[in-house]
Amino acid sequence: MTGTLNRRAVLTGLSATLLTASCGLPRSGPNKRQIYSGSVLRHGDAFVVKVNDFVTRETAVQPALGFTSQFINAGPIGSDTIRAGDTLSLTIWENVDDGLLANKGANATQLQQVQVDGSGYIFVPYAGRIKAAGNTPDGLRRIITAKLDTQTPDPQVLVTRTAGDGATVSVMGAINGQGVYPIERPTRTLSAMIARAGGVSIKPEVARITVKRGKMAESIWLKDLYDNPQMDIALRANDVILVEQDQRAFTALGATGSQARVPFETQTLSALDAIATVGGLQTNLADPTGVFVLRNEPAAIANKVLGRTDLVGDQRMIYVLDLTEPNGMFMARDFVIRDGDTVYVTEAPFVQWQKTLSAITSPLGTAATINNLAN
Structure with missing residues (x-):
């Protein structure tokens, strides 16, 4: 009789433990149902929007870099003009x-x-x-x-x-030859001066060039500099040329190959590129119908996406990508990731089911062992 009571007490305790565990199974983040529950339509504070061609077009905003007319219209320094320091x-x-x-x-x-x-x-x-x-x-x-x-x-x-031109520029940052260089006939333009300094020491795709002239400072992507000859501005005495790596990044979370803050490796980055960058989806965990991009969207874009005019200030937006749809991969390829975005992939429903089964069977196996020992 005592042995039976002991076994009942053990099973009762295990049952209580199982109920507690089923309410808090480990996972990488919220599931789809929980994300949708935060929608404005369900009295939450975020707009949940399914990505389509319209959304892709309206959100395809990239940082605008380039030189203004003040820089572009400044002609080259005459090679015969005498300057202080000559x-x-x-x-x-x-x-x-x-x-x-x-x-x-x-x-x-x-x-x-x-x-x-x-x-x-x-x-x-x-x-x-x-x-x-x-x-x-x-x-x-x-x-x-x-x-x-x-x-x-x-x-x-x-x-x-004679040698010793007084007009010089300073070249610094991610460049192979930092230093002060004279503006000479072959190096009167920005691209020529970068080449004179040994070229950039980082990937050209993520190289950003800033030219500081007096109180003004303007930037351009290195790739755009070479693609658009108009942006190859003439230099002026005391210009400062700074070469630096793109500081933009996104955060990858959930059932992806890695969970980390990831810097941009190209000037533009799509959702599909972002997923590939972190190792793709985990095949044993990820739900390809639950790929979410979370961002604070400027009101101008949010109003266009939602067909409204009354929103003011940044809006919390959750963009939904379903990779299993016929054009789902194309949508992910065309949807542009921006600086500060969070790419989150939910776990597949069966993963939680497996965890629940594991939580059930493990205590039962333990109970059977205890029962055998009690007998």
Whole structure:
């Protein structure tokens, strides 16, 4: 009699444990029913929308990068224009044996390494302080000639620029050769300067180029720079060129190959690409009818998708993809993933059923063992 009571007590305890376990079986996240229960139609705070061609078109928004007219319309720096910081070489011929500048017995004087100061001026003996910046070498030659002409008969002047261009740009970030580079004839444009610095050190597909000019800063994708010659802007002195990797990312959760925050590997990313990036769906767990994309959608897009005009501010949107439909894979291929999106794949219903069966059979097996031991 005592043994029977003990067995009943054990079974009663196991039954209570089973009831508790069935209410809290482990899983990777909410199921489809629970997600739909959060819909606005069911007094939740999110709009649940099934993806179709219309939704795909209205949500296909990408970050707009590119240079404005202020950058595009700035023409290349003239290769002959003298600027502050340039180094000049002057040769002056005088039409007398004993000139102002030449040594005795010579009629030519060479002034090497004449530096254009920060204010754009140079000093020439007997000609004084002369504004060089903004002039071409030929223009500066005429100015110096006019200054000396009153002091020595028929002077002849030659002005040339030597190594040491004062117009430079700084190149930094994910570039193979960070540094300060002069703007020379072959490197007067953005793409040429990037090539001069050794090219980017990251995948071109995710390379973002930012040019800072004074108080302005504008960006472009490296791929767009090469695809659109109009965006290959002319550089200006003191420009800063920053090359950095795309910082956009999405989060993958649920029955996918991996659950992580995943950076974009291309300029555009579809839902199908995102799933493939994390290893696809887990064949033993995933429900292909329950692929969800969660995002905070701007009101302008949310109103279009929902056919409304009254929504204000970002809206919580849950986009539903069913990969088992005839065009489901095409929809997933065309639906664009954006920065900050969460891609969530629910578990198949039979997975929870298997877990329930396991929760039932395991305690029964334990009870049978205890029962045998009690006998």
